[in-house]
Amino acid sequence: MKENYISKKLKINGIVQGVGFRPFVYNLANKFRLKGEVANTSSGVSIHIEGAKENIESFCSNLLKNHPPLAHLSEISFNEKPVEYFKNFSIVNSRSGNLRSTLISPDVSVCDDCLSELFDPDDRRYQYPFINCTNCGPRYTIINDIPYDRPNTSMKDFKMCAKCKAEYDDPSSRRFHAQPNACADCGPHVSLKNNIGKNIQSNNPIEKTASLLRKGYIIAIKGIGGFHLAADATNNDAVVRLRKRKHREEKPFAVMSYGLKQIREYAFIESEEEKLLNSIQKPVVLLRKKEANLLSREVSPNNRYFGVMLAYTPLHYLILDFGFTALIMTSGNISEEPMAIDNEDAFNRLGNIADYFLIHNRDIYLRSDDSIIRRTAGKTRFIRRSRGYVPVPVFLKSSVPQILACGAELKNTVCLTKEKTAFISQHIGDLENLATDSFFRLIIDHSKRILDINPEIIACDLHPDYLSTRYAEEQHGVKLIQVQHHHAHIASCMAENKLDSTVIGLSFDGNGYGTDGCIWGGEILIVEPARFRRAASLSYVSMPGSAAAIKEPWRMAVSYLYHAFGEEFWNLDLPLLKEIEEKNIKIIVEMISKKINSPLTSSLGRLFDGIAAIIGIRNNVSFEGQAAMELEMLADSNSDDIYNYEWLPDDTYKVLTQPIVCGVVKDMKAGIHSSRISSKFHMTIVKLFSELCEVIRKENGLNRIVLSGGVFQNSILLRGLIKALEEKRFEVYTHSKVPTNDGGISLGQAVVAAAIAKR
Ligand SMILES: [Zn+2]
Ligand SMILES: [Zn+2]
Ligand SMILES: [Zn+2]
Structure with missing residues (x-):
């Protein structure tokens, strides 16, 4: 040779x-x-x-x-x-046994090759809604065990026909070892039913579905990770009916379109957003609305954005091909419960919402909601990391033990670690009802099995009453480590940026249980992964009614006003004092002064809510963070004005809310427009905290700043702080792999637990 x-x-x-x-x-x-x-x-x-x-x-x-x-x-x-x-x-054939990788592919959208076969009348899979190949289709949601072979998936009941089997066995075929491979002769099928499960006769159930959608009906459609509720987004009556039936008053609905051409009829697409829309993960991307558009105003009221995704299954393409501009495709659930995944459950739970059901007979083993993304400050930001991304791990800087982290109470995810990988689960939801709690337990058991992880450590929140804390305490034979909520937020952002030395962490958030039993959320922490110290925070105010103060921001407004003005606040000329009955405000004042069910909070999220209510945006919210979000949407962008601010030296710096609240009230009195006030308020927070960070840098010799917490979903604040801190020559780190909200907490809990165990 x-x-x-x-x-x-x-x-x-x-x-x-x-x-x-x-x-x-x-x-x-x-x-x-x-x-x-x-x-x-x-x-x-x-x-x-x-x-x-x-x-x-x-x-x-x-x-x-x-x-x-x-x-x-x-x-x-x-x-x-x-x-x-x-x-x-x-x-070479796998010698089976332990020769099995635990890295499983996520579910991804139908590929271009399959798509052209789908619409080719000469192809044997012409219009077959389950066409797939090794490059596309369902994976994670149809796997029940490893290794990833057909008998371990929900395709086990479908025996491949001779033609499909030949492709499956041919190394030169795009379908070689494609486990979900199928065709109309041997694979799953769709059927159209009414809302009590009776068959609707038609030659083409998909065409019939499209005509029903066109007439304004609401259809439950079974997809990859669960059921969607679909309605024609240009039909105002249909959208209003869907809101009423789903008990979803104002939270934006996601929409789906066939292609970019249709999306451009109602939203602007920047080039990076176009890449995200077209990516194999096909997430929901927040796009700026076009002022004049055909979609119903009720799709996303009081919001400058639409949540938009492109079709991602062959079935979506076949439906949208009937010429819709956009369909609402919202999770098939009632308010905050987990989305329905199997047919019977769907008829039971969605029978009062959907008029018809387009179902199929391929089981979904694990629900996985659509992922939601927004581009801010030059990076991709996850609002929800789920379908398309899970179970791709976050790769860690160093090896860690096998850990299960139970996540936060709201927007819960769990995290399992092994060596240098951290697997964050799909969005589980708010652990406030039984259905979500059982999904939480199912995901843990399922993930342990398919990822082959046996945790020796279990990490959870500090809050004694959380369902996740109780779950963690119930587990025997594992070491329990409790991690403070905002410590976990900062550690999560450190982990995805591969930082393991001490940093300054800005945790701007809604609610998290503090080490002093108060509710934190406007914190500057000095964090090394294993421990943290509180360097500064917003000064405490009362949260009258506790959780009720989150749903009713006017309560927070009264609290900040009372805190700033005392009894004098009654004399102010503010919309909320006219809109809310005097006796109700009196009750709140009494709760605050007598300390009845009014925990103390340093939350920045609550300050945003309170300011929104003071300037008359809204007194009540129908979903978490709504008032703060509308405050952001309102801000006019060209102003550098700020309010006075002040912090007091203590063992930790206490940032006072009074000067800011007084400034806002003064502007209200002077008739300044609320969009101007909103913008001034945002700029004040940016200026104040960037200056405070300089003081803390001087004292601690730390130059790395990590930003995490739900309030950073606010893009004015995120962009503003990154800019201000970089101008002061800080090294600034933010989230782009996991959500900055509580969906990212489980990763932080895991790395903190690993660091503590190492010590
Ligand atoms: Zn394909
Ligand atoms: Zn076949
Ligand atoms: Zn949080």
Whole structure:
């Protein structure tokens, strides 16, 4: 043999199983006339190749550049080997046993190849709503156990026909080892039912569904991660009816369109947003509304944005192909309960909302809501990280023990860690009802099984009454570590940015249980992963009625006003004093002064709510954070004016709310427009906290700043603080891999627990 005939062994870790990686390697090796073999291993794939040196080099560079879209290569090693003179290149069957990778691909949208077959009348899968291949389709939501083989998925009941089986066995086919492979002869089917489960006769249930949508009916449609409730977004009556039936007063509905052309009829798309919309994950992206558009005003009232996604299953494409501008596609649930995933449950729970049901007979094992993303300050920000992204792990800086972190009370996710990977679950929801609690337990058991993780440590919040805390305390034989909510927020952002040295952490948030039993949320913390110290916070005010003060921001307004003006506040000329009955305000004042059910809070989220109510935006909210969000939407962008501010030195700096509240009231009196007040308020928070950070930097010698907490979903604040802090030459770190809201807490709890265990 020639001198440059060499042999190499490649080990690749990451998501490389069940994503068409081995056939890709097989075809690539043949293209470059290389011999050898490829096999699955416990952590990924190993490749043995022999051939001309330059061909091996081309093979390697193609491997890195052109791998299948679902593959995620986390680690690669190359080793020279003695030449063995293989006769050909082959795919070696897994020797099963422990040769199974636990990295599972997420569910992703139908690929372009499948899409063109879907609309090709000559293709055998023409208009087949479950068309898929190794590059696309469901994964995570149909897996019940590992390894990822058909018998361990909800496709186990469908026996492949001869044609499908031939594709499945052919390494040169796009469907080689595609576990959900199917066709109309052998795979799942859709059917259209009325709301009591009676069949609706038609030659084409999808066409019939489209015509019902066109007439204004609400249809429950079974998708990949659960049921959606669909309605024509341009039909105001239908949208209003859906709001009423779903008990969802004002929270924006997500919409879905066929393509960018349709979206451009109602929203602006920036180039980075276009990439996100088109990505294989197909998240809901928040897009700025066009002023004049055809969609119902009720789709997202009092909001400058629409939550928009492109079709992502073949079924969506087939429905939207009937010419809709946009369909509302909102989670199939009642208010805050988990979304329905199986047919019977859907008829039971959604029968009073949907007029018709377009169902299918492929089971969904795990629900996974649509992911929601917003582009802010040049980065992708998750509002919800779920379908399309889960279970891709966050890769950590160093190895950690096997830990289960139970997450927060609201927007709950759980996190399981193993070595250098942290798996954050899909959105579970607010742990306030039985249905969500059982989903929480199901996800934990399911994830432990499919990720092959047996936690030795369990981490949870400090709050004694949370369901997640009680769950953690019930577990035996594991070490329990409780982590303060805002400590976890900052640690979560540190973990995704691979920081492990001490930082200044700004945790701007709604609610989190503090170490003193008060409700924190406007905090500057000095954080090293294992522990934290409070360096500054908003000064405490009462939260009259506790949770009721979150639903009724006017209560917070009264609290801030009473705190700033005492009994004098009765004489102010403010809308809320006219709109709320005097006797109700008196009750609140009494609760505050007598300390009845009025915990103390330093929450910045509550200050936003309070200011919103003081300037007359709204007194009550129908979803968490609504008042603060509308305050943000109102702000006019071109103003640098600010209010006076002040902090007091104490063992921690106490930022006073009185000067800000007094400034706002004074502007109200002077008839300044609320959009101007909102903007001044935002700029005040930016200026105040960036200056306070300078003081803290001087005292502690720390230059790295980490921003986390639900209030950073406010893009004016996030952009403003990043800019102000960078101008002061701080190194600023923010979230772009996990949500800044409580959906990211579980990751923080896990890394704090790992750091404590290490000590
Ligand atoms: Zn495909
Ligand atoms: Zn078939
Ligand atoms: Zn929080």
